[in-house]
Amino acid sequence: MDLQYFLCWRVAPLFLLMPRELHCMSVHIINEEPVYVIPGSSLVLKAHIKYGPLEEVSAITWEYEPETGFNSERVILAACPGRSLKCAGTRPNVHVNTEQQGTTLQINGYSTADSGVYTVTVTDHQGANTSRQCIVREYEAVHHVTVSINVSHSLLVCTEAWGTDPSFSWLYEKAAITQAVGKVSNNGATLIITISPICGHFTCVVSNKLGYSSDTYAAAPCETESRRTTAAVVCLMLLLSLGGVLAFLLWRRYRHNNRGERLYEHTDDTI
Structure with a gap:
């Protein structure tokens, strides 16, 4: 529980004895920041308002300003004045709902131009303001993997x-x-x-x-089992071919040597 909110309730009976400047109202935007919105969809921001037993909300205002830029100017999106807190949006696609302890901003047809900083301000019956901000950005597709x-x-x-x-x-x-x-x-x-x-x-x-x-x-191609088998067969065939050629050469040399010896022996017998 918020400490300030707890103390407000505990010391409520003493409020009449304290200065009028003391107030316990607070506001908190529920959305996790930053908020990412897909273009064309709806942006929905929700805020929760806490206040003591002697406090009363007299006005709620939602505003917008760019997140970056030198000429950033805050623009009012919707204002909810008076005890009825009837809200009026400044654009057709802007809608605000208020409850006893909360307020919701909805912008239909979100576009890139709607990215920026959103501020909700709650004013109590004494004219004191309490504000909170939330950053909203466009939800972007994946790029350049x-x-x-x-x-x-x-x-x-x-x-x-x-x-x-x-x-x-x-x-x-x-x-x-x-x-x-x-x-x-x-x-x-x-x-x-x-x-x-x-x-x-x-x-x-x-x-x-x-x-x-x-x-x-x-990466480099993997050597599969079939490739290894094929390579082994090819190597075996090459070895067999080489062995056959070598055997043939040896046989031919051996035959040539034998013919020379027989010719020599035959010549000797004739003489």
Whole structure:
């Protein structure tokens, strides 16, 4: 529980004895910051308001300003004045709802121009303001996926340019990574290769709500069992052929030597 809110309730009976400047009202935007919105969809921001028993909300205002830029000017999107807190948006696609302890801003047809800083301001019955801000950005698709290798550490590293909330996965020869091939890091961006030697095709796939992109690292072709068998057969045939040629040469030489000896012996007998 918020400490300020707790103290307000505990010391409420003493409020009449304290200065009028003391107030316990607070506001908190529930959305986790920053908020990413897909273009064309709706931006919804919710705020929770806390106030003591003697406090009363007299006005709620939602405003917008660019996140960056030198000429950033805050623009009122909707104002909810008076006890009824009836809200009026400044644009047709802006809607604000108010409850006893909360307010919701909705912008339909979100576009890149709607990215920026949103501020909700709550005014109490004494005119004191309490504000909170929230950064809103466009949800972007995945761009420019690249895979690089660290040969000394047998690592493949996958990087992505600027996509929102990217998710990484790996494929080896178009199939899921197994422990025999490698191990993926906790964030999915790094693949520790266990296969040796490093060969084949490693593909990194990066995806988010708007689609996916991929890149492939191609190592040397792997020697399959059939290739090794074929290579062994070829080597055996070459050895047999070489052996046959060598045997033929030896036989021919041996025959030539024998013919010379017989010719020599025949000549001696004639003489």
